[in-house]
Amino acid sequence: MSRISAFFTGWVLTMVCASSAWAQELPTPSFPVPWQLNLQTPASPVAEQLVEFHNFLLVICTVISLVVLALLLWCAFRYNAKANPVPSKNAHNTLLEIAWTAIPVIILVVIAVPSYRLLYYMDRIEDPELTVKVVGNQWYWTYEFPDYDISFDSLPLQDDEIDVAAGQHRLLEVDTPLILPTDTDIRILFTATDVLHAWTIPAFGVKLDSVPGRTNETWTRITIPGKFYGQCSELCGINHSFMPIVVHAVSPEEFEAWRASELAANDNTPDDANRFAALIQE
Ligand SMILES: [Cu+2]
Numbered sequence: 001m002s003r004i005s006a007f008f009t010g011w012v013l014t015m016v017c018a019s020s021a022w023a024q025e026l027p028t029p030s031f032p033v034p035w036q037l038n039l040q041t042p043a044s045p046v047a048e049q050l051v052e053f054h055n056f057l058l059v060i061c062t063v064i065s066l067v068v069l070a071l072l073l074w075c076a077f078r079y080n081a082k083a084n085p086v087p088s089k090n091a092h093n094t095l096l097e098i099a100w101t102a103i104p105v106i107i108l109v110v111i112a113v114p115s116y117r118l119l120y121y122m123d124r125i126e127d128p129e130l131t132v133k134v135v136g137n138q139w140y141w142t143y144e145f146p147d148y149d150i151s152f153d154s155l156p157l158q159d160d161e162i163d164v165a166a167g168q169h170r171l172l173e174v175d176t177p178l179i180l181p182t183d184t185d186i187r188i189l190f191t192a193t194d195v196l197h198a199w200t201i202p203a204f205g206v207k208l209d210s211v212p213g214r215t216n217e218t219w220t221r222i223t224i225p226g227k228f229y230g231q232c233s234e235l236c237g238i239n240h241s242f243m244p245i246v247v248h249a250v251s252p253e254e255f256e257a258w259r260a261s262e263l264a265a266n267d268n269t270p271d272d273a274n275r276f277a278a279l280i281q282e
Contacts, residue, residue, distance in 0.1 A: 136197025
C-alpha cells in the first residue's frame with residue numbers, strides 16, 4: 001500500500017514539475033512583434049481561414065481603390081477645362097448606369113458567399129472531444145472543464161510579479177493559464193457572472209461575448225503547441241484592459257498528465273479567491 005501511494009505521489013510530483021517546465025519552454029508562435037505586418041500566425045483552422053478571407057478582401061479592396069484612383073486621375077487630366085474646352089452635355093447613359101449598379105452588387109455577393117460559409121464554420125462543432133467553459137468576471141476569468149470537475153480562476157499578474165527576463169509580458173500574464181491540448185476538437189462555452197466580457201485569442205480566431213445568464217458557444221482546434229495570449233475585448237468596467245488570457249497549448253499526452261495532476265491536487269480555489277480579494281482591496 002505504502003509503495004503504491006509513494007509511487008503515486010512521486011508520479012504526481014513529476015507531472016506537476018513537468019507542467020511548470022512546459023510553461024518555461026513553451027514557444028510563443030503568434031506573439032506580435034514591433035513593426036509586424038499582417039495578422040498573428042494562425043493556430044487553428046478557423047484562424048487560417050480568417051487570414052485567407054482577410055487576404056482575399058485585401059485584394060478586392062486594393063483593386064477597387066486602384067480602379068477608383070485611375071478613374072479620378074483620368075477625369076482630372078483628360079476632362080479638365082483646359083484639355084476638354086467643349087464638355088459633353090450627356091445626362092444619362094443606360095449601359096453605364098446598369099454597370100455601376102450591377103458591378104458593386106456582384107462584388108458584394110462574391111464577398112458574402114465565403115463570409116457566410118466561414119461564419120457557419122466558426123459557429124459550433126458537432127462532436128467535440130473536450131469541453132471547456134469560460135466564465136468572465138470583473139476582472140478575471142474562470143475556467144471549468146465540466147467533464148472532469150476541474151475549475152480554477154486565472155488572475156492577472158501585477159507589474160511587480162512580471163519576470164521580463166523569463167520572457168513575460170506586462171499586462172498579458174496570468175497566475176494560472178488555461179491548458180488545452182493540440183489537435184483536439186474543443187468546444188468552448190462562454191458565460192459571465194456580472195457584465196459582458198469577450199474572450200479573445202487572435203491566433204485561434206476566437207472572439208465571443210460572455211453574457212450573464214446566457215451560454216454562447218464556439219470551437220477551436222489548436223494546430224501549433226505554444227503559449228497564446230489574448231485579452232478581454234468587451235468594455236467591462238474600470239479594469240477591462242487588465243484581464244489578460246493565457247492559453248498553454250500542449251500535446252494531448254501532456255494535457256492528460258496536467259488533468260491528472262490537477263484532479264489530484266484540486267485545492268486551488270480558496271487560494272485564488274483570497275488572492276483576488278487582496279487585489280481588489282489594494
Ligand atoms: Cu472583461
